[in-house]
Amino acid sequence: MEQQYAKLSRCYKTSRVFPTDVNNHNTLFGGKLMAYIDDIASISASKHCRENVVTASTDSVDFLSPVRPTDSVCLESFVTWTGKSSMEVFVKVITEDLITGERKIAATAFLTFVALNDDQRPVPVPQVIPETEEEKRLHETAKHRAEMRRIRREQSKAFADYLITDFPWE
Numbered sequence: 589m590e591q592q593y594a595k596l597s598r599c600y601k602t603s604r605v606f607p608t609d610v611n612n613h614n615t616l617f618g619g620k621l622m623a624y625i626d627d628i629a630s631i632s633a634s635k636h637c638r639e640n641v642v643t644a645s646t647d648s649v650d651f652l653s654p655v656r657p658t659d660s661v662c663l664e665s666f667v668t669w670t671g672k673s674s675m676e677v678f679v680k681v682i683t684e685d686l687i688t689g690e691r692k693i694a695a696t697a698f699l700t701f702v703a704l705n706d707d708q709r710p711v712p713v714p715q716v717i718p719e720t721e722e723e724k725r726l727h728e729t730a731k732h733r734a735e736m737r738r739i740r741r742e743q744s745k746a747f748a749d750y751l752i753t754d755f756p757w758e
């Protein structure tokens with residue numbers, strides 16, 4: 589079974605908060621941050637498996653503190669655990685007040701990507717070798733999150749079967 593160090597999938601991205609990125613509270617628009625998160629997480633997943641990847645799910649994005657225009661926003665991501673063709677990616681968002689230097693965890697997220705071949709079929713990916721304490725902790729707890737996701741996926745499918753696809757103007 590192929591294995592790869594978690595550190596080889598690590599990515600970092602630091603940005604400023606521009607006036608076009610904020611909401612009516614003058615803090616970073618949540619949708620903008622979610623796009624950054626999906627973007628960086630997909631790069632980690634690709635670096636881990638060196639295949640085409642798609643986002644299968646996002647567990648949640650927990651916005652823990654607002655991001656202000658005086659902050660820099662640093663996103664860090666890496667693959668924490670893999671199933672057969674799926675990869676769990678953890679994303680941590682750290683803000684730094686550029687005047688005071690104070691840092692905060694602004695958000696965290698777990699996303700799942702699936703590696704696909706040229707026929708768009710899932711293909712096996714290497715397992716993860718965690719090294720740091722943070723990597724080990726996230727790796728050890730991942731199986732439980734994957735099981736929760738499996739249950740939620742079944743529920744989502746059942747829910748979708750029950751929804752209508754008619755538009756009101758039809």
Ligand SMILES: CC(C)(COP(=O)(O)OP(=O)(O)OC[C@H]1O[C@@H](n2cnc3c(N)ncnc32)[C@H](O)[C@@H]1OP(=O)(O)O)[C@@H](O)C(=O)NCCC(=O)NCCS
Nearest residue numbers: 642643644645670671672673674675700702710737738741
């Ligand atoms: C994700 C996708 C490729 C799965 O394809 P599938 O034919 O249903 O494949 P399978 O049921 O064999 O699942 C393949 C793997 O994906 C995982 N998976 C599928 N859906 C999942 C979900 N919603 N959440 C977490 N994992 C999921 C499975 O657990 C399985 O993992 P494993 O190989 O590690 O055991 C398919 O549902 C898809 O293409 N979805 C749309 C993806 C997309 O367009 N993303 C961009 C959003 S804009």
